[in-house]
Amino acid sequence: MKAATAFAILLLGSVPLHAANAEADARLAQEFDRLEQTLKTAEVGALPEDVKSLVAVHRGTLERAKKATSPEYRLYRLRDAFVGIETLAFCAKEAKAGESVETFRKLWDSSRARFEAAAPPSRGGLLQRGLIESATTRAARLYNASLPYSKASAPWSGVYYLGEAEGNLRFREFVAALAGGDRSDAEKPPGRAQLAAMLESLERDTVGFFGNDVTNQAVVPVSVRLKEAHELLDAGRLSGATLLLVEARAALSRRGGPRGKYPPRTTARAGSIVAMLEAWAGDEQAPMSDALREEVVPFYGALYSAKPIANPPRTAQVTVTLVRWPYT
Numbered sequence: 001m002k003a004a005t006a007f008a009i010l011l012l013g014s015v016p017l018h019a020a021n022a023e024a025d026a027r028l029a030q031e032f033d034r035l036e037q038t039l040k041t042a043e044v045g046a047l048p049e050d051v052k053s054l055v056a057v058h059r060g061t062l063e064r065a066k067k068a069t070s071p072e073y074r075l076y077r078l079r080d081a082f083v084g085i086e087t088l089a090f091c092a093k094e095a096k097a098g099e100s101v102e103t104f105r106k107l108w109d110s111s112r113a114r115f116e117a118a119a120p121p122s123r124g125g126l127l128q129r130g131l132i133e134s135a136t137t138r139a140a141r142l143y144n145a146s147l148p149y150s151k152a153s154a155p156w157s158g159v160y161y162l163g164e165a166e167g168n169l170r171f172r173e174f175v176a177a178l179a180g181g182d183r184s185d186a187e188k189p190p191g192r193a194q195l196a197a198m199l200e201s202l203e204r205d206t207v208g209f210f211g212n213d214v215t216n217q218a219v220v221p222v223s224v225r226l227k228e229a230h231e232l233l234d235a236g237r238l239s240g241a242t243l244l245l246v247e248a249r250a251a252l253s254r255r256g257g258p259r260g261k262y263p264p265r266t267t268a269r270a271g272s273i274v275a276m277l278e279a280w281a282g283d284e285q286a287p288m289s290d291a292l293r294e295e296v297v298p299f300y301g302a303l304y305s306a307k308p309i310a311n312p313p314r315t316a317q318v319t320v321t322l323v324r325w326p327y328t
Contacts, residue, residue, distance in 0.1 A: 045092030073279035083167035090163030098156030124179030126187035127272035133240030193308030262298035
């Protein structure tokens with residue numbers, strides 16, 4: 001009798017979870033449909049010639065997201081498609097703003113309040129919070145970069161980067177709506193000191209691996225993620241920093257970087273990040289599929305057990321001024 005009662009309670013308790021998952025799947029399906037239509041509209045719009053080739057790229061990215069085998073991986077894969085398609089739609093809609101720096105400046109000024117508004121609290125599981133916090137940071141950086149790029153490159157370049165900033169804000173809003181009112185701390189990120197220690201370790205591995213060829217373009221995907229992890233950590237956005245460190249480790253593994261010395265895979269915590277990585281591994285061929293399971297998942301687990309750096313060495317401070325894209 002007790003067993004039957006316990007089973008009934010468990011079953012009743014699982015109903016809201018199943019309902020929430022079904023609702024999330026339905027909302028994702030609706031978003032896929034909306035993005036497909038948005039891309040079709042942008043394709044026949046006034047897109048600059050230089051970005052028309054991205055229509056096919058983002059269509060392929062959207063198809064890959066649709067085929068993802070878990071809700072976590074589907075959402076993770078949706079990010080690039082969502083932001084890319086919204087960027088093209090923005091370029092088509094605001095084509096006239098690319099006629100001159102002056103016309104773009106008016107559009108940029110009219111958008112200022114939206115990008116300077118305080119970010120709302122993160123919601124959802126660790127993956128959702130990480131995506132929200134990353135989108136918040138990217139939107140601000142891209143907005144600030146868009147005006148200088150309209151002057152240094154071409155006015156339409158400013159429109160493109162402002163569109164990418166807007167795409168990140170819209171993705172943040174979508175993920176927050178998907179998470180609903182869930183502000184649970186059930187999936188806590190690692191501590192700030194732990195993240196800082198692992199960030200330094202991963203940077204050392206990256207520099208050591210690419211040390212003999214610092215101009216190698218293969219280092220860029222690793223470098224941009226480490227840079228963003230720094231920004232997120234400095235801003236106290238620990239969930240975002242966690243996600244970007246995991247991405248940086250995956251990018252280094254894809255390029256044959258050192259495996260690193262992490263605890264066994266069994267120490268890695270379950271949760272949305274691990275669920276995303278497991279599904280991602282199933283979407284890859286060897287050796288990357290093995291690297292995700294044997295290097296990246298253990299790395300994620302090690303984030304929680306890393307020892308903070310004691311008395312970090314003081315290094316010389318050098319100021320270098322670069323003219324560069326925010327994430328290269």
